[in-house]
Every structure is written in structure tokens, then in C-alpha cells.
Amino acid sequence: MRREAPSAQRNRQPILDVLKHHLPAAGLVLEIASGTGEHVVHFAATAPYLTFQPSDPDDGARASIDGWVETLRLPNVRPAVALDVTSSIWPVDHASAILCSNMIHIAPWEATVGLMAGAGRILPTGGLLFLYGPYRRGGRHTAPSNEAFDLDLRRRNPAWGVRDLEAVADLAAAQGFDPPVTTEMPANNLTLAFKRA
Template identity: 55%
Template sequence: MPGDDSAERKHAPATLRNREPIAKVLQEELPVTGKVLEVASGSGEHCAFFAELFPGHVWQPTDPDPSALGSIVSWCAGLDNVLPPLALDAASADWPVDAADAVLCINMAHISPWEATLGLLAGAKRLLAKGSPLILYGPWRREGVATASSNEAFDASLKARDPRWGLRRVRDLDAAADAHAFARTRLVEMPANNLMMIYRR
């Protein structure tokens, strides 16, 4: 993996487990070329992996946490198709990006207030041309599908940390997306009881 051994570098263990399944879906859903805006990039490990795998795309990582921005720089050092990370709070109406050809958001909705996901939808509507994908990944609740016991325990731990956090319902996301003229075009079951969902206008 590119990058140096800076002390700023963070590591998210789940990245190694989910990056290849996520990449498989991205290969099917991303445009052939263009700018991919990653909202809530976290450690930067996903961005570094995907940028190497999809060299024809320009990757724009973002995160609201200043310490995450340093980690992203460390992981993505040496990758010519990764732009410098930007501070972006999904819940804000003021995004430092004017346009993108795809928006990717991994594991944000459950560890942030619901307002962040609503802001993500609003921001994607501003940035994306019609037909361009908004792609989300993470653990979600589905109507008529039992939630795995591990996800129930995860949900309880999240709410204990912050009552505004927790697993969201797919139907609630669909309704919020519809209010921003997005429709879900695909739902993919992923390893470890996660889902990947694609929305387009």
C-alpha cells in the first residue's frame, strides 16, 4: 500500500475485510472515468485502495475530523489520482466541492446523526448530474428481514456512545432519497451483514 509510516496514519480493521467486495460493486456502478467524491473517508485506507484499483478516476477524499485528514494524506501519499483531502461535514449545506461524477459514502450513516445522511442526500443532489450514482455502504435494517444479532449488539453499543447514532432503516433512506429526487436502483447484500445501495436521479 502506498504512503509513508507517519504517526498520523489511522487503521480501520474492517477495511481489509470489506474493500474488495465494495470494489467489485464499484467496478459495476462507477462511470468509466470522472471524479469520485468520498464523503467521510475516515482513515483514508479505502480511498488509497480504490485509487490504485481505479487509476482512471480522480478521487476526492473528505472528512469532518482534522485527525482523519492527516491519516488520509499518509495513506494516499504518492497516488497521483487522489486530490488533497477536504474538511466536509455532510450535515452542512456548505460543501467545498462543486461537482462530482459519483458520490461514495462508507460506514457513515450509523455513526453520525441522521441529519448527516439527510445532508449527504442534499449535497449529492447539488453535485451529481442526473444518472450519476450515490453509493452507500454499511449495516442497515430492512423491513421483513431479521437483523443479525451481531448488528443488534452493534446498534446498542452505538446508541450507548451517542443516542443520535444507530442502525438506520432502508425504507427511511429510500423515503429521504425520494424527497431529493433519488431512487434506489440497486441493493447488494455484502459480507458481515452489510448492504451496498445505489441511488440515482
């Protein structure tokens, strides 16, 4: 039932070390594409003053998320919901923050467009959109390993790929977000923290 991802176990604490400086003092935190659930339970365990709503379009992923929550007995994590970012209707109509790790590059560009549109709909002024993953900067990969990863992704699905940070920031700006606070992370990843203007 519960799934484990070695990469999630490696990166959840470095992500949290940055995320904790941006999280709101109260409210609902929606996680998009929660995957195994290892991120959301790690974050929720350290922020009992927040309520976390995990989501994933995959049935197996949602079962894994709920399995982790049940095992760790976290009262501040809601049952996982199915959420398609490209839909104009989400199962959550308001949140104080949205978290999304490692989705943008393993999905068609339309998913990023949908993520930004949804964030624009449900986040209030001052709301947080927090992204994690690999990005190109100035049209260039930040490391040879990211370039190889990008080629592998595009071989697997031509609609996937490491995205340009500037293109993602432009989409966010069109939805009323300020430029992101960008933090360099291990393994040539970045966190992008957008605030709703």
C-alpha cells in the first residue's frame, strides 16, 4: 500500500529547510502531485498548526499517501483527493499555500499552465505557490546531469522535459504572482517560492 521513493527520502528535509521560511502561519496547504506521500507527511509532522491536503491523479499514489498518514497518525493531513491540474474545476476551492514538487518536468506543458491557472483561482493575496525540481536558467541547463535527464525525459515522452524558469515565472506573473524567490538545492534542483501579489 505505502510506496517509497529514495529520492523523496533524500530531498524532503532539504526542501523543508527552505519551505519553513515561506509557509503561512495558519490555513490549508494543498500539495499537488503528492506521489508516494512521503513529502506531505514529513512537512505536516513539523507544522501541526497547518492543515495539509494531498492530491494525486493516480489511484495507487492516493492509497500510498493515505497509508503513510494512517501509519504516522497525523491529524492535520486530510485524505488524498484526485486532482487534475488541467481541469478548470479543482476539488479544493481555496488554500493558503500550494506545494508542487517534481511535476512540471514529468508532465506536458499544459499541466504547468493548469497549475498556474488553478493557483491564481484558489490562492488569496499573499498566498504561496512553492515549486521544487530542475529548471533551465537563461535557456541553459544548470548542470550536465540535468541536460542528460532532460534528454531521457523527452525520449520517454516528447511532451515532457526540464522547463525554463523564466517561462514558468512568466506564467505565474500572468496569474498575479510576484517574481519567485529562487533557492539552489542539492542535485542541481531549485525551489521557487511565488507570492500572490
